[in-house]
Amino acid sequence: MYAAGVRAAVDCGLRLGWRLTDRGAGPAGAWGSAASLITEGAASLLRDNGRNGDRVLTIGNMNPQVRAAEYAVRGPIVIKAAEIEKELQQGSQKPFTEVIRANIGDAHAMGQQPITFLRQVVALCTDPELFESPQFPADAKERAQRILLDCGGQSLGSYSASQGLDCIRRDVAKYVETRDGGIPADPDNIYITTGASDGIITIMKLLVSGEGRMRTGLMIPIPQYPLYSAAISELNAVQINYYLDEDNGWALDKNELKRNVNAAREYCNPKALCIINPGNPTGQVQSKKCIEDVITFAYEEKLFLLADEVYQENIYSKDCKFHSFKKVLHEMGPEYSNTVELVSFHSTSKGYTGECGFRGGYMEVINMDPEVQAQLEKLLSVRLCSPVPGQVAMDVVVNPPKPGEESYEMFTLEKMGILHNLAEKAKLTEKVLNTIPGMRCNHLQGAMYAFPRIFIPSKAIIEAETHGMAPDMFYCMRLLEETGICVVPGSGFGQKEGTYHFRMTILLPVEKLKVLLQNIKEFHTKFLQKHA
Amino acid sequence: MYAAGVRAAVDCGLRLGWRLTDRGAGPAGAWGSAASLITEGAASLLRDNGRNGDRVLTIGNMNPQVRAAEYAVRGPIVIKAAEIEKELQQGSQKPFTEVIRANIGDAHAMGQQPITFLRQVVALCTDPELFESPQFPADAKERAQRILLDCGGQSLGSYSASQGLDCIRRDVAKYVETRDGGIPADPDNIYITTGASDGIITIMKLLVSGEGRMRTGLMIPIPQYPLYSAAISELNAVQINYYLDEDNGWALDKNELKRNVNAAREYCNPKALCIINPGNPTGQVQSKKCIEDVITFAYEEKLFLLADEVYQENIYSKDCKFHSFKKVLHEMGPEYSNTVELVSFHSTSKGYTGECGFRGGYMEVINMDPEVQAQLEKLLSVRLCSPVPGQVAMDVVVNPPKPGEESYEMFTLEKMGILHNLAEKAKLTEKVLNTIPGMRCNHLQGAMYAFPRIFIPSKAIIEAETHGMAPDMFYCMRLLEETGICVVPGSGFGQKEGTYHFRMTILLPVEKLKVLLQNIKEFHTKFLQKHA
Structure with a gap:
């Protein structure tokens, strides 16, 4: 017993x-x-x-749905990493002196510096006595002043409207209009969220209904960001996978979508299609043609579109350009642009700001049934409002200093510095990983991750089995134990059966990243030898 | 058609x-x-x-569960209030010049000033260049420094652990220990949340399971704070009402609990009991005896306890004292204190800080099954972490300046000023409302609201019906249209059938509050005359 x-x-x-x-x-x-x-x-x-x-x-x-959910990015590997850190602190001897957390897109934790202007605006809003200080530039004061005027009692400590502060929603709408070459955006369709995750879960929550064969099906890419699978599980919806084509630069294929939605109609009610562009964990940037295909597919199959576009500023390859789903939808003409329901998500956590801790984000809803939109507002109101400091951070992302303003030059230097640095690191990562025998990494066109395919010898697969682990979990645990490098196994994102991957961020400072890549190379080589 | x-x-x-x-x-x-x-x-x-x-x-x-949810605090009355504000801005003539929002416990929006020390600590964390500034006191710098050392890359922009920053959880544990006279609190049982609402919904989410007669039942007080009913609806659980006894100062009666749980066992699986102390919207403070009764009941009936204690600092009546559920549980001896499962919620939004916009909060879980607790951590990790600026605000609430520290005097003056002022307003509100014929208000012992019972003449009830409205909604709409005062009808909180109430906050500055109460008096008198 x-x-x-x-x-x-x-x-x-x-x-x-x-x-x-x-x-x-x-x-x-x-x-x-x-x-x-x-x-x-x-x-x-x-x-x-x-x-x-x-x-x-x-x-x-x-709750069995909560029990069933998985979230690999903060899963067992990360818990193990924390244990090892504690052991190191307690003087335990290891073949390395620190744990390097390449598991999560957390730029500041990897040493990226905050954008000065953003922090100045938030600090001014937080402590209005700073308006007296000559240390703060006029454009930061002007923005902070404008936001505070929109706050109840001119205080960041008041609840905002559940949808977000008016002036910030207007700024988001302007940003979207400019980004999309003038296609109008309505502030009433903008919702400020607690990071993008909150927006995505909220929209999913509106979508789910039905029992048995009528349960809502949500299509997600494989590999995916595991927020999607975890939320689907929590909400008791049906996960419908569509595979990205690794051999073809993680391309999204319309036939693959078609095949899977047809199959799914046998056992559920497919209602929505989620796309992550630029891709997480896969780093591809979708072409305009690909986005058109997706929209046509959604139109034909009557699917609601969720476009996770949080990496829209993170484009590194010169051959690539970010095309927003909204813009492509609009350019396809009124038959599409007046009918296809779309929500696009953005965040302060990625891009060049990397302000994860502020939990800022927004979503724009397009062609949503106004009655449903009223329900969305109600749903948001139960949680009162998203954190107002995060709303302010979001405002700076969409309303940065303009040419001629005091902070413009410094802001631009900081922004370009970070983006150039990320581009360099993307290139470096892709290059080094592709020199490792038994490893192959697709072009890293955008986002913040590499997702290389790794060869795991059958002896290692058998050994993993004896530990009750997926082969890539075994691989990543070994990597962590032997080198201190913390990455996430591909099984946490999903992958084609029989293939193995891991996700690593490209966020470390260049010199440290070089060492990390070298260490991975050595580990992998030894791993292959050991299990040959 | x-x-x-x-x-x-x-x-x-x-x-x-x-x-x-x-x-x-x-x-x-x-x-x-x-x-x-x-x-x-x-x-x-x-x-x-x-x-x-x-x-x-x-x-x-x-999602039919979302559709069914209601949240009165930001419901139709508030939307109407926003419309009227817009009309006033556009020059529309009304019998009043501004809308007074007494619908929501939003202290800063009503003119309450932020606690200087709290804002200084958050500003320092946000913009570390301020560490150079002589404008900031040493104790604020010391706290900010300590928190930043706990942040990845020493930046507020990094994700924290999903449970919250370590040092803040330790501070919360110390606060709880001190509050409860030394009963130990374990930082591992503290979770920093996005306001209290987020914590409450998260725990409810863990609890719900089952179908048909096995659906999870959650007991809530009537009147209640509508977060509870909205979350129950969203989660497809069963709401089990227990009525507070208005004629007895909104007391909680054990027999009422017993009767309702027994009745509910016929159609669902009662699993948890929610208590709000001090009460929202009812403003009573529970006696130690009452809390003992509740705990005994939970023990006997095998119910999980959710104690919403966000108003623990808001006690105005000299005859009352806040008793935490945890302390009472502990004092009942090991048979109870080792077994009864309890979660207590707190927030930065209430108390004397009133920092709603920061969305800071924490919960302490007691006697939770460690396997379930691991699932709780996983569930939280999907949303990554609560906003870090809100975590910092929470830290100041639980770790304010100490005697001898530079900011102690100013902090104490500000804190006592706000609390004395609230106590004065509670007394004033209760007194004036009880001078109005056809209105009766119980002792306002704590929290931030009055919830007077109002007599609505049958002619008015009939008129309300012709508009398809609940009688108290009709009353509150009239009040809003005629005086600009925005309060929430009792039907949004629940009330004994045939009784009518509204909830108003006591947060306005004293002089404005006096005018508001006078205006309510005049309105009510005219309303009775008109519908006599």
Whole structure:
């Protein structure tokens, strides 16, 4: 009974693959035993010897949709990384001196400096006494003043309208208009969100309905950013995969979409199609033709479009250009532009600002049924409003200093510096990864990640199995343990069966990135030798 | 067909009672016709002449749980208030010159000044160049420095751990320990949230499961804060009401709890009990005895406790004291304190800080199954982290200046000034409302609201019916139109059948509050006369 409990707990830990503890790790600190994967819950079960069963809320009776959700970007690898960091702090000897977190698109954590102007505007709004300070430029003061006038009691501490501050929504609309060459944008269709994630989950929440064969199906790319699969699970919707074509630069193929939506109609009600452009984790930038294909497909199949365009500023390849779904939709003429329902998402967390912690974002809804839009407003109002400092950060992203303004030069230098640096790192990463035997990386055209395909020898696959792990999870755990490099296994994003990948960010400073890539190269070479 | 469409649209607008537009309002600006309640959606339906039906996402096929949710605090009254404000701006003549928003607990919007120290710490974290400035006191710099050291890349722009920054969770734990006379608090059980609302919805999300008779039931007080009913609807759980006893100072009666949980077991699976203390909208402060009763009840009935304690600093009556659920639970001895599952919620939005826009909050989970707790962490990780500026604001709330520190005196003056002022306004509001014939207000012991019972004559009830409105909605709409005062009808919070109330905040500056109360008195007197 006791043994069975342990076994169940370990199985559970493996299945969830979630909270790794330092319990059960051998004295040598080796991670290679299944015991080290016992969850905190399982460990507690052992301690409590069954009292667990008395609880009102248990793993067995909790929300099954939440239980089923997975989110690899902050999954077991990252928890293991935190443990190793703690061990290093406590003086434990390792073949490396620090953990390098290349698992998440968190630019500032990797040393990227904030845009001065953005922080000045937020600081002025936060502490209006700073308006007296000569340290702050006039254009920053002017923007802060304008935003505060829109705040209740001229305070950042007041709730904004649930949709976001008026003046910021107007600025977003202007930004979108300029970006799209003058196609009109209506501030009433702009919603300020708590990062893009919040917007995406909110729209998904509106979409889901039905039971059994009428359950809402949502099409997502594979590989995907796991917010999508996690939200689909939480909302009890049906995930419909469409595969991006790795051999063809992660291209999106209309026939692949068609095939999968047709198959899905047998068991659910496909209602929406999610696209990530530039791609996460795949880094491709979609061509105008590809976007037209997607829109035509959505029109023909009556699908609602969710366009995750948070990397719209992160384009590195000279052959590529960002085309917004809205602009392409508009250029396809009224038959499409008056009918296809589209929501586009953007964020302060990416681009050249990298302000993840502020949780700023917006979405623009196009052709949404006004009755549904009223419901959207109601849904947002339950959470009152998105954080106002994040709204201010979003405003600076869409309303940066203009030529002639005091901060323009410095802002432009900072912005171009960051974007050039990212482009250099994208190139470097792609180049080095492609020199590694048994590794292949597509062109890194945009976003912030490389998603190389890795060859894993069959001996390693068998060894992974004995640890109850996916082969690429095994690979990434080994990489972390041996080099301190934290990347996310491709299985967390989805990949074609029998292929393996990992996602790494390109955000480290160049010199550190060079070392990291060299370390990956050495690790991979040794890994192949060891499991040959 | 066309006429039927209009009718359906109008009905829908009335049913949703949501987005009021200025379309259909008569030339005199009278609101008293059903036409003025047409939703934007309905108006669009008229314009589009049925194209609506072609959309992928419609009011008919959207998420029915979202459609069913209601959130009165930002409902039709508030939308109407915004319209009236716009009309005033455009020079429209009204019997008043401004709309007074007494509908939402938004202190800064009502003129309350931010706590200087809090804003200084957030500004320093936002713009570290300010560390050079002599304008900022040493203790603010010390706190900002400590928080930044905990941030990736020492930047507020990095994602924090999903649970919140370590040092802030430690500060929260210390605050809770001090508040509760030394009962230990574990930082691992503290989660920084996006306001309290986010925490409450997250815990509810963990709790819900089952279908049909096994659907999760959640007990909530009536009157309630409508976040609860809205979240229950969104999550497709079952709302189990328990009524607070208005004739007995909004007391919570154990027999009432018992009766309702028993009745609910016939059709659902009651799993949790929500308590709001101090009460919103009702303003009572629960006695220790009452809390013991609630805990005993939860223990006996195997219910998970959600304690909404966001008004814990807002106690105005000298006879009252805030008792935390955690402390009372602990004092009841190990049989209870080791078993009863409890989550307590707090926020930066209330208390004396009133920093709603920062969306700061925390929750402490007690006796939660560690496996479920691991799932909670996973669920939070999908949304990455709560806004870091809000986390910093939360830190100041739990870690304010200490005696001997540079900012202590000023901080204490500001804090006591705000709390004394709130206490004065609570007393004033209760006193004046109780001088109005046909109105009765219980003791206003805590929180930020008055929830007086109002007598509505049967003639007015009949007139309300002809407008398709609840009687108290009709009353509040009239109040808004005639005086510019925006309060929320009791029907948005729930009330005993046949009784009517409204909720108003006590946040206006004293002199303005006096005028507002006088205006309510005059309005009410005239309303009774008119419908006598």
